[in-house]
Amino acid sequence: MKVNQSQYQKVLVIIVPVWAITIIFLSNCIPENQIEQSVGKPEVAATATAVNSNVDPETTIVNLPGNLIGEILVSPEKFQDKQVEITGYYHGWDLLKEVSNGSPVTRSDWVIADESGAIYVTGVFPEGLDPSSMDSAMTMVRLSATVEFNERGTYLLGQSVDVVPPD
Numbered sequence: 001m002k003v004n005q006s007q008y009q010k011v012l013v014i015i016v017p018v019w020a021i022t023i024i025f026l027s028n029c030i031p032e033n034q035i036e037q038s039v040g041k042p043e044v045a046a047t048a049t050a051v052n053s054n055v056d057p058e059t060t061i062v063n064l065p066g067n068l069i070g071e072i073l074v075s076p077e078k079f080q081d082k083q084v085e086i087t088g089y090y091h092g093w094d095l096l097k098e099v100s101n102g103s104p105v106t107r108s109d110w111v112i113a114d115e116s117g118a119i120y121v122t123g124v125f126p127e128g129l130d131p132s133s134m135d136s137a138m139t140m141v142r143l144s145a146t147v148e149f150n151e152r153g154t155y156l157l158g159q160s161v162d163v164v165p166p167d
Helices: 005-029 034-038 066-073
Strands: 062-065 085-092 110-114 117-122 139-150 151-163
Touching: 066 085, 066 110, 066 117, 085 151
Parallel strands: 062 085, 117 151
Antiparallel strands: 085 110, 085 139, 110 117, 139 151
């Protein structure tokens, strides 16, 4: 069968838009984590210049809600004994069952989470939040802590924690 140029153009006019719509539709069906696995997650600089003169910029790592917890969990030795400042979500006594192992230090350890993971905190406790209540879960907190690990896992030894007021 011989196809003339007019028929070919008609086919292209139909196929190209259908193909483009299909690609757009399929790209919205792929879960975000699979896209990140295939194309890679953008790197975010974890070190920041200290605003507070009491904070040493050489040993302090600051997180503006992002992926610092995941980085700590993947490479705890890189962060060992480093001071970190994390803004994340309070998850009480692992209310969302995100941390695979039990609390690494005491039964009163609580969980902070960001977009990349969740980790236990020991040493300080956010005032006014109930670690056993889902009503307190997802409250934004700002934590200053040191990264530690023992035979039970990696955790944050908190120095201070503040509840971040909602906008």
